[in-house]
Amino acid sequence: MNNYLGDQVVDIHQTDHSIPSVISKYVDLCKLEDSDDSFIACNLGDIVYKYNDWFRTFPRIKPFYAMKCNDDSAVLKILADLGANFDCASKSEIQKVLSMGVCPSRIIYANPCKQSSMIRFAAKSNVEKMTFDNESELNKVKRIFPTAKLVLRISPQSNFKVLCDLGIKFGVNPEKAINLLRAAKNLGLDIIGVSFHVGSGCQEPEAFASAIQQARMVFDQGRDLGFNMTLLDIGGGFPGHAGASVSFDAFSHVVNMALDKYFPAEEGIDLIAEPGRYMVASAFTIAVNIISKRIETRHQHDNNGELINPVVMYFVSDGVYGSFNCLLYDHAAEVKIKPLKYVDVNDMTFESSVWGPTCDGIDCIATHLQLPMHEVDEWFYVENMGAYTIAAASTFNGMQNPRRIYYCDEGIWLNVYPKTVYNCAQSGTPDLRQGHSLQNTCEKVC
Numbered sequence: 001m002n003n004y005l006g007d008q009v010v011d012i013h014q015t016d017h018s019i020p021s022v023i024s025k026y027v028d029l030c031k032l033e034d035s036d037d038s039f040i041a042c043n044l045g046d047i048v049y050k051y052n053d054w055f056r057t058f059p060r061i062k063p064f065y066a067m068k069c070n071d072d073s074a075v076l077k078i079l080a081d082l083g084a085n086f087d088c089a090s091k092s093e094i095q096k097v098l099s100m101g102v103c104p105s106r107i108i109y110a111n112p113c114k115q116s117s118m119i120r121f122a123a124k125s126n127v128e129k130m131t132f133d134n135e136s137e138l139n140k141v142k143r144i145f146p147t148a149k150l151v152l153r154i155s156p157q158s159n160f161k162v163l164c165d166l167g168i169k170f171g172v173n174p175e176k177a178i179n180l181l182r183a184a185k186n187l188g189l190d191i192i193g194v195s196f197h198v199g200s201g202c203q204e205p206e207a208f209a210s211a212i213q214q215a216r217m218v219f220d221q222g223r224d225l226g227f228n229m230t231l232l233d234i235g236g237g238f239p240g241h242a243g244a245s246v247s248f249d250a251f252s253h254v255v256n257m258a259l260d261k262y263f264p265a266e267e268g269i270d271l272i273a274e275p276g277r278y279m280v281a282s283a284f285t286i287a288v289n290i291i292s293k294r295i296e297t298r299h300q301h302d303n304n305g306e307l308i309n310p311v312v313m314y315f316v317s318d319g320v321y322g323s324f325n326c327l328l329y330d331h332a333a334e335v336k337i338k339p340l341k342y343v344d345v346n347d348m349t350f351e352s353s354v355w356g357p358t359c360d361g362i363d364c365i366a367t368h369l370q371l372p373m374h375e376v377d378e379w380f381y382v383e384n385m386g387a388y389t390i391a392a393a394s395t396f397n398g399m400q401n402p403r404r405i406y407y408c409d410e411g412i413w414l415n416v417y418p419k420t421v422y423n424c425a426q427s428g429t430p431d432l433r434q435g436h437s438l439q440n441t442c443e444k445v446c
């Protein structure tokens, strides 16, 4: 009997399996189907774990998942069913989330520079919360959606290390925020809070402490001008992959301390965040088939004469125009190619490079690897491929994007969907933060 999430089949695993064993099982199925196409295995249990862990770590902060990071419909569905809120950046992102029955109050339209037609759509759909960082945006909102609940995005001033600096494009310098607050006051608009994004792939948690302090200053200026400031949005930037160099707990320690200092619980301010890669990076593993290989020889000299070293070029079934586009666009991307077949520690390794399937020379996934010799039709896999990968993949050269396979450990699945098989198409928006289940909100279909 199949289990479904929306219209996606979910494979329920009775026991906890390692990633290589899960991938090997699907590779065996590929062989049966005579398929050499890449596939992505999505562990939905990992997303449930991350979501619950967010509340263990940040009991005061509501997550609005930044769906730009990965808008896979099963991912959105399980997050929606868990009670998550959403950060949307466009009309179609808003439409996608609304169509799953998420109510508009669970959405923040967090794109400071919006198309007028999309603001109109947000107004029609009652998506009230939206960010802005400039005066022309205020004039547009005044014209199209004067009752919008505006959140002023600042660009915190600091030199902390981040891999993708969003401050070069968005956010007003906090020192100049007062001008925008005054402009909004003159237009009679409603500013409800302040937001920032320290940068994706933040390497130094202290960036959050500094940003929260700067947000507090702007918050107080807003209050002084008479705005009812009730919301602080601390954006994204949290690590998402297993084994991140700075742990999630290191971030939580700094963030919680800064919030307790500048936005103490007694004040009752709504605290929200827009985590993207945190929720999904570790849930996706891609498996690629070795479709071809070329061996180059390199002559080197040692004390005993000349040595000929083979340098192996592997061509695989997905590349930088597909799921590995993160190598071009996401400066925080880390791609670790792993052999799927059993490798003995004593096996000889060779200098290797891995290339995508298109005809473009830029389509190179990794170089200077030391890998044991592989043959055509064997498989590599790469973990932590959930963030900023499939969301921007193209089909350049007619190369298709990988098929997606969903799986979940039985214990986790039954905790979320206790009655075996559900059709959650209705607008169930249960709150699982205290360990509640969906028991009464999903309709059993078999």
Ligand SMILES: Cc1ncc(COP(=O)(O)O)c(C=O)c1O
Pocket: 066, 069, 087, 110, 111, 166, 197, 199, 200, 201, 235, 236, 237, 238, 274, 275, 276, 277, 278
């Ligand atoms: C406005 C906004 N919020 C949240 C995010 C998610 O950031 P991250 O994936 O680093 O958590 C982004 C990423 O670009 C963003 O632009």
